[in-house]
Amino acid sequence: MKFVAGVFKQKLLSLAISASFIGFSQYALASTDVKINLTKQKFIGDVSELDRQKFFNLHASPTASEFSEQDILFFKNELNAGFGRAFWGPLSTAKTSDYPTTEQAIANGATSITNAKNNPLAHHHDQRIIMTEHPYNVIVDGNDPVAGARWAADYFQHYYTDETRPLFYEPMNEPFVHSKDFVGTWDEAPNAEMRRHMATWFAEIGKAFDQRGLETQVVGYSAAWPSLELWDFAHWNSRQKMFMDVAGEYMDAFSFHLYDGVNVTGQSNERSGSNAEAIIDLIETYSYIKWGEVKPHAITEYGGIIDGYGVEYSAEKSSQELRSYNHLLFSFLEKEDRLLTSIPFITGIAKWYYQANNFHPYSATVLRPDPAKIVNGKVLDYLPTEKAKFFHLWADVKGHRIDVAEQDPDLAVQAFVYGNKLFVALNNYDNANKAVNLDFVEYAQTPSQVRIKRLNVPFAEAAQYSDETSSDIFTAIELAAHETVVLEYSYQTDIMHTAQVHQASYYANEYMQEIVANQPLTFNFSQVDVQQDNLSFADALADHVTFDKEMPVKKSLSRSQKFMIKRFERLFNIVKRRYAGNYQNSFLFKVLVKFFNEKAYLNQALQNYYAVNGYNDATGQATLRMSIGRKHDKSKQPVVKVNGHLVDVPNNWKGYDQAARDDFFGTIEIPVAAKYLKVHNQVDVTFSDSEGHVSSIVLVNQTEEVFEHVPATDVSIEALANSSINKDKPVRLHANVLPANASYKNVLWSSSDPSIATVNEHGVVTPINPGFVAITATTANGVASSSLDLQVLDRETLRNTVAITDSLQDLAVNDSYSFNVQYSTDTDRDIAVEISTASGQWIATAKTTVAAGEGVATVVVNLPDELEAGATYQVLASLRAVGGNWQTGVDGHRITDMTIEQPEVIVDENNLLGEFNPQFETGSMFPWEHAWDAVGNAYTDANAAKDGDYGLVVDTTAGKVGVTIAPSLFADGHFVAGKEYKLSFDLKRIQGSGWGGGFSQYINTADGWKATPQAWFGLTNQNAWTSIEQTVVIPEWQETATTIQLNFQTLGQVWHVDNIKIEDITPDPNVLSTVNANFESGEIAPWVPYWENNATTVLTVSNAAAKDGQFGLNIQADGNKNTGVTLAPDVFPQDLGLNQGKQYKISFEGRSNTGGKAQGWIRAVAQGGWSSRIETWFELGTEWTHVEIIRSDVDWTVLANPARLDLYLLNNAGLGIDVDIDNVHIEEIE
Template identity: 35%
Template structure:
């Protein structure tokens, strides 16, 4: 699709920051399976960073237990038994052990482990930690303690099973009061001493050359905003200042509910984002890079009155786990590991509590199976549904967006499977439209897995095959995983690369009407299209505004009036991240963001700039020259670009060593030239140029190297004909194909068996006469209502008409209707799924496509690229001066329309310049709550007052005309 946009002025020409009432746009996700998504340089989902369990292998676990974890794709883990725990009693009596004792004990420990029944399940992926009481001794030399810990890890493990992570003690700062020795030390001194332990342990590990990463401090209660951010200053910031240089990552525990201290509040959503953003920002300031996170515990902590097991109580934690995991997945490029607090069997608990399981357990003992005071059988708790839900989800990230802050989304492709994952933060039902903006290919089956969690009812987990849905309804906090079985793997034609930038300006105190400035330097902007957002994290009292005036490079943009998750009303202060959409075209290499609040108090803790550049697969170029159809293409002349761009090969080796010997496609001598050999699922790409949409006869010369082979030609992942079959002798398979106009790659894929291909010949049969056009000149886009557009069309066969509203690189609204062969006109209703706010470049496109096609290539199209977006000004808004400026396009065709709405009936409106001169007057004999003004006067650029006279009095608004 051609994305040509009119460039208005360097103001947000099509945006408004005043809306009458909050009009809920339809919730939707936009999924682009042709665009591979990168988080910096990470695209593949690493399951070992997310789908873990808080346990270590041991004598309590049967082979079947470990096999079940493997079947789920679950990895380990975290264990409480480290250097200080092992030697706790010894240290109390004798001090730190000698190197010789550590070596002898270590050799015995290794031998014992190797002879255990569970050694086969021991892996390097493990976080080792201890209770604070095992380590913290206020008089101990922390340098010597660090060397001891390093020696322990050196001699107690062999290289192939030494744990990847060491978190010396768990949640130490919330236990600081236990080490004050009756007032001899302050809690602050205990925290400082603890940080020194971590510092010297990190130093010693590096001096010993250990590959184990040291992380800390495992913050149990990261309410950074408390006491005007003194919690941040006295805990995590202090830890980073003292120990951070020697840490490989920073560990934080994120919980909804009460974790040791604090209130029964929620971190999932904007709060957890603000916490991690501040840690990353300060890391970047101190070391010029973001040190990664180790989220060694996270989830939810339900309130219980007893230890009696129920599915209802057990599953409550998983609601929070899913919320938080969706957010953590967007930080994989700076994530060492994250471990949901789902534990194993915990005999220490059930043996002391009448065989009732620990609340975090995945397994629970069968009370009817107790023999010799030991369970002989276990059941799974309701937590198993978390692992059932996510079983098999893997692969490469795909570009996916949503307009709803309370909807979390992820999408992946893995071979012949595609996954769309949705998670609702809302407390009411929501229906989510699924908008696929590019081809997914032929879908043979759709499966829906769903986990619904209720406060006072048993959870409902479902796993069922369904018809391909256009929308999904989510209950509060529900998670849905849609699995699409594909006939063939997806082929990417674009990539989106997300990079995040941190300002050195942070922790800025808010004062009324004082500008706070944040700079972002060396921003990469080497793509024509893209997305950008600011994440502004603030800590303020609840009665203070959360929507300041924001300018990016001198241009006003609008902060969203919503944020991820709940309103935080049960917290002492609001502390959360609020997003601010920014037009990609506003950005420069060096950028200045100005934030102004109208009221005092509070802090802007961090501002992060997220930039997503969207690229075509520019590495793909024709092998010889542009291939203009009609033409004959030699199969060996596939595109240059290498693996996954010019071709897909199972081993990336040319096993025959002919012609293009450094490429991974099998090329052999043919009868007259060269032939290629494609094993099942392998493909080659050919970039063609089609001047006009047309029907071609496709003839492919090939043979089967197996009993039978079939190849298929695709455009944008969609088959253009039935499979082409070959037998053992070289033969020609033919098909009639429609080729849309444009310059694009086609792909020849071996769908069944192994095929030898000589050449592809395209012969023109007829030019397509399909046409589409907007009938009326109505190029108005109105928010809060359904927009109807009339289009005329001439369809050579049954087609679909797709109507799309684009803002920069965002799909803001779409509609699809089926039309029959012939010529006619049709009215199409377009619903706005995202407000056209903060987008400089709008385009409304009508596309005529193949019936059911999701391809971005069109048989015919028409475009409006000069649009009026009519905002609604409300006289009911009690807005600040900066928010009382509405921006809209230069008057088009000599006039501009404004809609006004009020709770009382409007009788008269005057437009007044800043010299007090009345420029326009509008009187209404039939007063109404909503009126439309046609500004037909000779307006100059500048600010004007809009004086609204209604039954309830007079209100004045300000507008800006440029």
């Protein structure tokens, strides 16, 4: 940034950019002049004072559960922000079309009011909030707009008090872009019908609220995608216009969302600038045409949509919307008189988002989790995001408007005066830097200092925010591309005015005019207030004389024409004196009008006079806001005439060129000398080419009058939520001055005891020491004052939080646990820790009391019994009132996965029950359970162990006991039909006499109930471990739903059981089972490289090469040699050469990975016995191929050498060799 010091002159301060300021940019930047007239108060419509509540709001509710007191104080005091919008309402409450009755609304509403009062943030409630709802809560099965509207009116009448009822209700958020969700097709007809149905909902709700006399204002339709110009304005006709036709009569304001970027759907574009202006002007114009008034706007969301970033937070990512907030804000500030509210889409915390995204914040939030304050998944504190800088920039701006003027559409200016403060806000819409020359017109005082706040957000960079104060008064400033600057000038005394400027907007009865080449489009503006301090003869005739349009007009008068005009001027003055305000009805005036209409030479003289002097004595400038929608290659500079006078149309407009959009749709501001305006005006617009529409033309004019001073007579200070404040945080007070139209509403703040608290010029109270103090606001004229008594507490503003700091994984089995709890509390409270089961069944609670402050408390929870090994529990730490129960809690931290250590169990890979706690070393039976017909009991106990720490106790004192495992826990094929299994377990009888025992049995429930024969076991001895072994062959039943059951039948016995084991003892039919035939050892041995392998050969055992199981063999080589593997004679089983008259099946699985086929041989051969070889040639494809041969055995016993087994691939120099081999198998065929 660059500034140049200058000098304020007594009558005229001309702040020009000096050569030293321009420096390197003097050839790149043309300066833009801004005239600032402190002597003139400005009104937009009837509004001059900046109503901050309309502009500086969070998209959040102050009573939202995600906020704490600390958050609300930050928003209100530091950011000076209000609250604007929240999602909830009657249809969200009902959720179905079975809407509650009025009687139910009365009863449930009373409960709701009570609950709202009990909200810990209830004292911050703000009525200036919009309640809105998701369309899916409204458009439910059987939804009825009439019945639903009755329920909505009941809800707003009975669920709130007059002091808490929200001022605004937006029945659905962005409904039209969701029409397809409810009709299931993109077909336009059903979507159009659904949109009309949605509009009917708005209409019926608005009507019902009006009939009830509810103060809540209904707004809609919350347009997400106001690309009104699309499809030659069919979008306008089918959406916004349709809504206004169906529901507009009952709407208190029209709501829509403006975003730079893509909001839900539509083109990626910049709305800020001319496009936003055109959207607003079209809605205003149609409102005026339809109802004779402009209904207000409710901008319920606005901002920027960013892309190209992940979920991770960065200052750069968080900054990108800031440009859009400011660009759009300046448009809204210029329409305050017809703005209900505006809400930048800056939300609060959005816990739902960061909890799902590893604590990275939602892009729109103003607060984010502090990475240093996240403990065990609990966020203990938050940091501001870059979004806070928007509010910091504007935090102190207030006051009433003064007159400013600029000619550059890409520079927006707003100026406000509050006492001795002048706030000048500048916004650069341009993609390039802009040099601004400030021209303070005709003001005598010199400011003593200037505070400069700057917010510059370069694309793809973090925001650059600065706040500086200087006693050098800068004469010029250079704005970076898209930068916003707020200058706060301080003068020695209050700024006073001598005049008032009134800005009014006028709307034509014509709109949406189709453009036809060379065909004038006419727009008429009536009842325009023109500047007319001294009514001349020519001015009086302006609206009464009809001119010959074909007559040439000269911007000069001949001597004779000047003489005639003077003569008639003298005559007109006589008429005015005689008839005063009724001169237009006088006979003489009517004669003069007739004379000038009938006499061509007089008509010509009058036209020439108007061409030179205009129709009134105004010296200022009006603006025609022409909004057009057409293709980019079409002209945007038509011929425009105002009351017959040609005006220049600029080839520039606010913001970017819109080239990224399909069509241009924007407002072009055309300067018009105000002297050419009349009470009734005709504007003619002629384009040289066809297509497109002029959607609207709005005439904006300013008139000036002598300043009318309305003195302040009363003042009040808005009460704080609490009459006390903490000693560590400033609070911001607000004063209301009466009457509402008082000219100067600034107040002087003072403190009764600055040693307790001070107060600055902005009403910010800074506590110094605990004690009592009175803060007083006095009107500038000293007529009235108001005081607020405050107590500064000896207390700090702390977030009330708790978090368990311990890791709660794999804790030892115990009946007492100690928890460390980090806490922050603003008053003395209890910390309670409770343990419950995974399903939420309470077990035990302990608590301790902590003093106000921060720290770590240790809470010991004693339990009635030890927690179960391997089980999961919940732990909740809560911060409660001292002596209070769970209902007094202000914060909590719940951990749902506290686990108790499961002793490490060594799984016997040969035991088919290895994964199912067969030795009971977990300390529990699970997954073993009692059989369905068990009468007695079974449980684990350390004294029942033969080996390890635990065993199973089986007690048949009360009756028989069976123990089993649910068959669903076994994988399919865990027990295979036809296989032989050995069951073994260790058994000791502890109680009982004689013979006692039971049986084992395999059970299958896949198709009814089936079981193997009962295999009985038993003992006669006592207190001695005995090993039990039983074998069984599984019958031919399905390989699913099979389990084992041990059933103890003898009554009156107590048994100890340990080390239950089931082994598959079925002989393996594969002759090669002992030589790693399927490579499941993870190694290649005992296989060795084939004798022909060359140096390029790589033999690898890997998971990637497996057909089944975990491992297979991969063979790779260059293919110049036969390549493979061999089982050497001393390893290879010789079954194939025993000459016993048997047949054998030889098989394996293989595939080629080269993209082509692979060929080879599998061969069993003894050295010196080639004629007795057993072999086959094979070919492998790119998918797994099963190779299989059947051969009779041969006689190798007569040979001197035993045989080997070779499996090799033939040389393949073209593609090389890359083959997977698995499951090599040799099996005797019966």
